[in-house]
């Protein structure tokens with residue numbers, strides 16, 4: 030069984046500590062718990078980094094070892110062709126996830142490079158979106 034990689038980008042380590050009206054009260058550790066519960070027996074690699082290089086390294090790891098990728102690239106979503114290029118090499122399903130509805134927000138949050146290669150996009154369900162993404166990934170991997 031190949032693990033599901035759940036990759037989180039910059040500043041998400043601060044989840045639950047600011048802007049609860051947008052991002053909710055759950056911490057990233059709580060979110061990891063939601064994902065592991067939703068995944069059941071399926072292996073999960075849950076990671077967060079503030080470094081683009083490390084993020085790309087984890088996508089390369091997922092290309093070699095992973096069954097599916099759930100990705101909240103945070104600000105990298107709107108800036109990183111390097112992350113888009115890495116994701117293009119992944120053969121399995123990719124779910125792009127945003128806690129907030131990025132389309133309701135400022136214009137610089139409206140264009141996602143990652144959406145060009147995502148199998149599906151989830152935005153605006155709050156941190157519950159991670160449960161939805163994990164359950165949906167299990168279906169896509171069947």
Ligand code: CA2
Nearest residue numbers: 040041043044047052103104127128129
């Ligand atoms: O809604 C999302 O999940 C985002 O990917 C979060 C990113 C933002 O750049 C995207 O537009 C949407 C920003 C993450 C900010 O990190 C936080 C840290 C602490 C508390 C709340 C958010």
